[in-house]
Amino acid sequence: MVKPRRAYHTLERAAAGPTYSQEAPYAPEVPYVPHGGAPVQVPMGGAGYGPLGGMANLHVSEPVPPRQQYQTAPLASSATDAPRILSFGSNTQEPVPVLPHERIIAQQTLGVPPLFKTSEHTNPPLGDTSYQVIDQGISGPDFLRMSMYNVPASAKLREATKLPLAVMARPFARAEVPIADFSQDEPPRCARCRTFMNPSMQFASGGSKFVCNMCQFVNRTPDYYFEQTDATGRRIDWQSRPELSVGTYDMELPPSYGTGSKLRHLFAIDTSRDSVKKGLVHVAAEAIRQALYGLDKTPGEGCLLPDTQVAIVAFHQSIIFFRFNASGQLEMLQDNNLQDPVVPPDLFVNPEEAFEGMSSLLDNLPNLFPNAPNHSCFGTLLKVGQDALGEAGGRISAICTTFPSMAPGKLVRRDSGLYTPPSNTQADSHQLAKELFLPTATWYTDMAKEYSKCGIGFDLFAFPTGYSDLTNFGFVAQASGGRHLVYPQYVGQRDARAFMVDFVEACAEPLVATQTALKFRTSNGLQIEKVWAPELGLMDSATNVLATIVYDGSLDPKLDVHVQCAVLYTTPWGTRRLRVCNIVSGVTDMFKAVLRFVDSDVVVAAIARQTTAQMFAKPLAMLRTAIVEKIREIFTAARTNSGTNMPSGYLVVPTQLRPLLPMSLALIKCPAFSPRTYMSDSRTHSARLIERMTVAQLSLYLYPRIYPVHELFDVQDGIDLTTLPMLEAKLSALSTGGCYLIFNGLKFLLFVTSTVPPALVRDLLGAESLDQVSPYLDELPVLDSDISRHTRELCAQLAEHVGRPWCPLQLAREVLLPT
Template sequence: MSDYQLYHALGQGGPNDDPSNPNPSGQPVPPQFQQPGGPAPYQQTGANYNHNPQGQPQQYGNPQMGQPAPYQGQHDQGYATNPNQSGVSQDPGLASQMGGLGLGEAASHGRKKKKDRHAYHTVEAPGGSSAAFNGMPQGAVPASAYLNADPSAMPSAPGGQFMNQPVTPQMSQFPAAANAPFNPANPTSPVEFASRNGTADQAFGASVQTSAQGRVDPDQIPSVPRSRDAISQYYLSNVYPTFEHHLPPPASVAFVAFDQGNSSPKFTRLTMNNIPSTSDALQSTGLPLGLLLQPLAPLQAGELEIPVLDFGDVGPPRCHRCRAYINPFMVFRSGGNKFVCNMCNYANDVPPEYFCAITPQGARVDREQRPELMRGTVEFLVPKEYWSKEPVGIRWLFLIDVGQEAFNKGFLEAFCEGVMVALYGKDGSEDERKIPEGAKVGFVTFDKDIHFYNMNPALDQAQMLIMPDIEDPFLPLSDGLFVDPYEAKSNITSLLTQLPALFSQVKNPEPALLPTLTAALAALEKTGGKIVCSLSALPTWGPGRLFLRDDGKQHGDAEKKLFTTEHPGWRKVADKMVAAGVGVDFFLAAPGGGYLDIATIGHVSASTGGETFYYPNFVAPRDSAKLSQEIMHTVTRETGYQALMKVRCSNGLQISSYHGNFIQHTFGADIEFGVVDADKAMGAMFSYDGKLDAKLDAHFQSALLYTTASGQRRVRCSNVIASVSDNAKDCMKFVDQDAVYALIAKEAASKMTSNSLKDIRGALTEKNVDILAGYRKNFSGSHPPGQLVLPENLKEFSMYILGLIKSRAFKGGQEPTDRRVHDMRMIKSMGALELSLYLYPRMIPIHNLLPEDGFPDPESGHLRMPPSIRDSFSRVEEGGVYLIDNGQNCYLWMHAQTSPNLIVDLFGEDKDTLKSLDPFSSSLPVLQTHLSAQVRNILEYLKTMRGSKALTIQLARQGLDGAEYEFARLLVEDRNNEAQSYVDWLVHIHRHVQLELTGQRKKEDSGDNSIASNFAGLRPPYW
């Protein structure tokens, strides 16, 4: 495959350029800097993929049933077949009542043609609508929406700061007064707001009645795909300025953030960017107050690099009372001799070496030359007093299972190849370093015995040292275990190539994992580092041997005991690793999908901040590519070790809990990681210990102390600011939906070891009801009782909660314990982007792509992505082919009547039927066809929108492949996974909201009993 460019290059254009935008703004588009777009990816010589010779898109339909109707490219024409074509009758009475479910359209009483809705919603301004800007092209916000308004403190024109600037311009931030209010620029009057967004008395609502004869139109309920696609178009040509706009873009949208002193939402997301001043006001909303943190999140092309600052032996300036680090919101006074902490309001003396005069407005003269006073996220090099041990380049220790199962299933060979690719590239000839200077690697193999390897470059080949005494493991060598991978390249490649043959005749069936981890800890104890360990069988040999605990018959309270480990040896090793600054990533391949006791094994990786990559039914031809890519990602992503984190907040707030994969020894203590990487996220929940002053702002600062892979001890600080309001109604306008459901999910996952799954599902349902009932009761104004009123910023929240209830971690019914525990720990460490896809997968039809889909736009250079569709089998067409990606796996589902022409265009001329395809293929061949280039370009784009899991395709041919069951499970809007359909779920939630409003609601323990609601399945499920 040829090289390709990222498809998020900044171009020109904005919401006003969208001809389908029903709410165009009268303002001119602010000037934006632009980046030239490259040629179309995968444009092979001699092939023209950018136009169709006939001028029409190639359509692939059912050869027996005729061609399915192509998409017309119009917004909200359904993205799918007409509901009446699938045999679903529509009741005119209820359908007319439900017409009001459209965005910004009151309930109507007559049958009307479906309105051409767009994602630019018309909602009520005073009642908690999304007045805040989050990328949706809408009018400016009324001044009343922003408390503490101070227009003179902000740039004169939003977006103007980007005029004639390079891709990474220097910002001139306003000189802030002490505890300056945090407000966007250029607020507008309520009259202007109403003129741009329609009348203020319209509500996002629906007339929901539980009648067995009526049916709700699923097209009228909030659509996750439509919301994602609409906002993503805006951020293709616009930058997100972190201080001017209160509401961040959705997590699933690619955007370029410009750090203006408030940290990018890629690093930090607050659940509420306008915070109630009292605990009672927060409780009336039902929302959690918390911070989602991904401190080492990767940056996108065009974003400013994180500045690294060195203050020498004295270290960075800090508040003497609360120990907060210097940041843009600390204010200097007394001629520059004092700085006031924005967390605790303590006036500190400025160190002599840091002194600088201030302007009459109170800003330091050198402010613009001080990144710590201009940027929301910075890194400080710290002196020796911050060291736990001498920092060195990270040590990678690969522990390779060479037992019988690993050899038989090809896992050993695939893992060795993956390590070589991670270090030296696919053909082994790449000289570019994959790991930084100073980093070293070592190798250990194990079955019943443990084998260390002396990789000294002076040796002709690696030397094996066997340690048979696994009862008391020790380190048999000190020199030669860790080497520079490029100095010892010949020894390393020779060893990894020969390992499968070397152990082909040994085949010990029982690996001794815990003794191997103990020996690895001894090797890394002095320096810290990271262990990458493969395992393909239940470790039943030696100390810490495990047994088959899951017999499939334990449910309820007994089942939760299987979600954790009770083995003291494994807990002890995990604690020692964290103390030594060591973390573990596991690559687990279950024998035939059998039991591995991930609850015990994964406890080590979860406690140390590592990750578990799980292949429940590993098949080498299909899964080797995915394994190789994930090993490479593990080694090359930004990684730190010996890590501590602390979150500080303003007076009046306090940390109530942390959620994630780490160790916290006592309540209120710092959270500790053996390792931390770019994909890991954690949540911090806050509670009130007083009343917040609405005249001041609330401030939050996270500080991650860690050692980089190159061997530098640093602190990464991220600073977030939020306004404070006495009116909780105003706070509903600035809710971050992604942060809300992410923190709820992490909190629910942390309770799996103490609460039953039924109770957790019930609690999630109750939380959903509490939030919607609180909004309806306190903030939404007067609406008919039968109307379901959803907050504008939480329109899709109920769908995400339903996706969480349907996830493997929490779903009802039978589910292997290993799968549950793996997904539970994965949820605890997921970032916002990865969790968004996990709860609502992206599904794209590829059988009716337009000719320009999958190629860069000739004007902007951005890849034209086809619209995604709802995750429902009702949207699947006869003869259709669909990609569905949940951020963990990507399935290519092919209808039984898929056109032979499509199969040939995707897989080659020798493949013209579904049965002729290789069921174990994991990628598409590079063909000189228009469709092949389109789909491969789309897949390359999807690779940029993921977390730690590699993207390879898995075929799911209707009626042929077992992966078809996985495809069906991902259709989260249908009735499946022991839970309701999306429509039934909204009806169920609305019924409980009505009961809450009338005072008749009883807390339920689970939503399971309401699966058979009065509404029959509106759309036929997959089966």
């Protein structure tokens, strides 16, 4: 038998960390981040509509002088007595870690081109870094990430670290993976623990037996799977078999695993009075057209997967079906029976075959409901979607504006406006949290179960004008695995393009998995404690699942820990497949060795998800205290068990836990948990974003990138994200007269201070003063100036960095508060 595969770990003395500047400690009380902080003057509301909006195509008539320098001054004085830390592996004393600098160092460490080799490297880079993965028999960090890559050998040692043992899975991070063909035979797996064949399994007795890497059980190799082994004990065909050579692969399954049908996609449009008045029906029709036929409006140029069947329905106080009869003519059928609607047959069509009729429908749709009532039978729409797609599953994309006001699914306004945790009794606070953050409408909870059971994913694009009870209203989208995007106080000129990009991006998923079943397996001595969101009707590249792990015994430091994530699913073309992801971690009985191989991004994600799950049960103040207490326990354990004589007043921060300090503080101040005044809908939406985000998205969402735009005039050779300096998210890092680009992965915020030089406004925004700039600006105008070109290039590279074609921009101006 060959020697078992070992996780690669290097435990030599760590090099001294980077030297940080003498600045004030991290303070995420940033007045300019889109999702928190002090007031910024961002006007809302107003009239006007335009998909490009604002000054997207504005050009100045005369070029401005190139490379003009803009003078600034410190906005706030910097503190001189910054707290000091002592890092493991170094006797040097350093200030509190600076996360932007950590990100730059992590990106530069990966080299050019940035590569991560899964069997040679150990800890994955920080979440907000770009790199390519070379699969060497272990799944890359884009598929699986563990909170510890040196797992404690015992539950006692794990408890001493105070760190969670968890794994983050994103099974469909990439659509194209190697496929192992088992369409005629049963996929080989362990007879005891049912783990599927993977590269870490070892073959013995010339290939007639294999040893399970999870439970060490010796299995007999099936006759149809037998192959000779070489002198090292490795099968001679291992390179041609994905299940023996790569960590992530698909298995084509035999008919015994069931059969599926081709993907069907239902589009639903709210045609109530508010939706028509805002121009949303027109924007929705254009978004659907672009998804079906592309920008050129040509059959076959859309972003939907081939052979996808589509249908369109409208709803206000009744359901309106649009169906093509046998002769190809369009019929409009209205059903007023909200309790038991009847879905007409042959509702779904091939969009390429019905190009003319579908184009005519989308052209006329905005004019079909000029006098529609301002009611919404959203609950009935959910029943129609279930009946239309049935047990075969599929996807629904719903554009909704009006508060659900008709049964079934009628909602009442539980929140009168802004929600601030009350300061009276704990019982009252607990009751208010339970009422606002716990789904109480049984219609929506029951429909969510049915959608998950049938394999239906529900994407909700909501445009509320006020409180809309997203806790109930968006629960089906959350529970079914769909997307939940919110555009509050919608203004077409500002938000139309952002919605269309989001809508097309959701429809353009390269792989949509329906009728899914998820299962985690791990090594002897461990077991899966809980899988967060275990039953999703639909999975795609945006689906992320957290699994927490507990001990049911002790681990042998001579053996590795293995975790396998397997998803049984139906492909968009109707076949049944199994997506398998595998990860390996070492085992140690030394405290310091554990901390040297911790993924702080997964630790933050685990704490965040476990905290959002308690929003309906505990007051927000108690949740914030719990986060602080958890971080205190982690660093207290590091100090107590470090075995180093440390002077008082020094904070001991293991190198791998450096990002944990600013990220945890930012988590407390995000809209979901912030002590500031937020509407409950905003808190609910923020919590659901956190639950769906990857570790990279969560890192950027909590601690955004901040760039001084006024310094981009001096860029010589183009924008390079690997070297371009970023600012800390603190007031003392900003300057009066400055202009800053803030990016949280979802949108850009262009913060302009009150004393910004007019030359900067003219060169960047094409106006003589800020008062002349449209408050509904959604992207920078195209101007013939160095700073304009560099800033637009920076925006494009940041959007590409997060894998998006375009991100909206919002203008924020500094508010001068009375002193």
